[in-house]
Amino acid sequence: MKVVMDAMGGDFGPRATVEAALQAIEELGVHMILTGREEVLRNELKQYPSVGDALTIVHCSEIIENQDKPSVALRQKKNSSMSVAFQMVRNGEADAIISAGNTGALLAGGLFILGRIKGISRPALAVPIPTPRGISLLIDAGANADCKPQHLLDFARMGRSYMQTMAGIDEPEIRLVNVGIEAEKGNELSKETYPLLEQAHIGFKGNIEARDIPAGVADVIVCDGFTGNIILKLYEGVAGIFGDTLKQELTRNFVRKAGALLIKPGLRDFKKRFDYTEHGGVPFLGVNGLLIKAHGSSNAKALKNAVRQAKISFENQLVPHIVSQLPNASIELEEATHQ
């Protein structure tokens, strides 16, 4: 399997992407392609003893910056590390693309270079949330701020495919994020979406209130991208504040400090359970190809785990499975409107 990584994206840039690529080659047995400024990447590679031939570097003179406008960046910077990576997947030269760069540009590339799967109204970001019971898939986690009921139905279908292929759950439990469990509760969107999900016979089990999300009671959690983004970021924020506050309380006096020392491994295990870097990146489902968005602040470990995720998705045929589960199954993919 060949994975192309935008080597210039993310807060830690080439230092992290090069390290991640080499780790992925060794641990996962994939072929890695890095797109970016060749001299910068070669320079990073110098610190490693031997590289081998499972790494390909493709020189790109341009970089899409975080402040670049997504809609124009890909069109104007055709030789950027991100654009070239997209072209390679589109042309079949790579099986998956990973980037920690400009999110808007990445989603635009998915839509306009890879193209949308026929039958999916809106591709969506699917985030595996760690819970005490395993993984809950949150979809859409931020790609579509305004949604219609049909979009949420498509999110549910894609989330179902993801949990079937990636987690091996035959009949994933699907729930709709809402302010109450009753069908008639919620805003206009959720009230109209509820019967659609019910009629689709895809394992819809009703609404889920936000307070029950962290417990992991649902396999797939469906919502619009605005709500999904709020959920994901609040999860992150509360986790951070809890860690900080706990630390404050536990260093207040000598006895507590002594106790804190004894429970240090416990706190570490605790932190690990909520650490997104353990789980890699976020797939953009509904586009014609494997696209994994890594967090902007991804370190080498997180990026390597994103490659692992791409590999598992590829081996489990995630994209073909999504296509096969559509009501009017069609393996003919929509022609990408390349801009």
Place this chain on the structure above:
Amino acid sequence: MKVVMDAMGGDFGPRATVEAALQAIEELGVHMILTGREEVLRNELKQYPSVGDALTIVHCSEIIENQDKPSVALRQKKNSSMSVAFQMVRNGEADAIISAGNTGALLAGGLFILGRIKGISRPALAVPIPTPRGISLLIDAGANADCKPQHLLDFARMGRSYMQTMAGIDEPEIRLVNVGIEAEKGNELSKETYPLLEQAHIGFKGNIEARDIPAGVADVIVCDGFTGNIILKLYEGVAGIFGDTLKQELTRNFVRKAGALLIKPGLRDFKKRFDYTEHGGVPFLGVNGLLIKAHGSSNAKALKNAVRQAKISFENQLVPHIVSQLPNASIELEEATHQ
């Protein structure tokens, strides 16, 4: 000051409301009125040595249950503990109403019995969220699932009044919940609300991402009620899971258990910081009177703290202040459309 409490509402019913009323009389020096089944309340009172004359019991034969339809409950059960409590505030026989009962009925009572303040498009629930820096007021926390930009502007004005009168902050920092900090980010609602808030000159400082909410960087956090409900309940849910997970990790072996014993007071202080019962109930702002919604699972302590909140609101003239801060200030209140 006279506070009327719906003595039959909430998961713990009269046991909790009676205890809370007696504590409030003693600690806060208020006059308490309890509405509910007299024989039940008198029976609860038996376990207390002396009651004094600062407690009034008003017998009501009916109870609005949680499964009752809010829109019809108040009309059909005119002699319910909640309806009578509302009438007493409307008739000036009490200065504030507190209930842990059916939320929908409580909001309906606020709108139709007390009436909406003229100039406020939609009353809203305002939840003080505990943060390491003090309190952030989340408004609307769930009363209005679908909102328009004008509603959010009114929420911002009311939140500002609340923080000015209740927290003594002259110029509260107001932020809009959004998926990014840039003005052009978000869904249609947030994109249209941003310029409205900016032009109102009420201390609007831009968007806030959900991950920054727990840190307490804003005094007033404005959003539609659907989003607010998600934020509030997720906050609760993550806190619960963190507590459980931490406990699991800290009881895994002897050394950790020993350490956990030493840090027990630290963990207790930690938990207290995120305990909503410390902060009482949730005011429903924008109606013609003081209405405090207590959590359904409120214990006596939480209910007593709700009375404290009502008292502080009354002494600080929260409702008159909201009226005075409206762009077309008017002390004439809209005639309640009593149903």
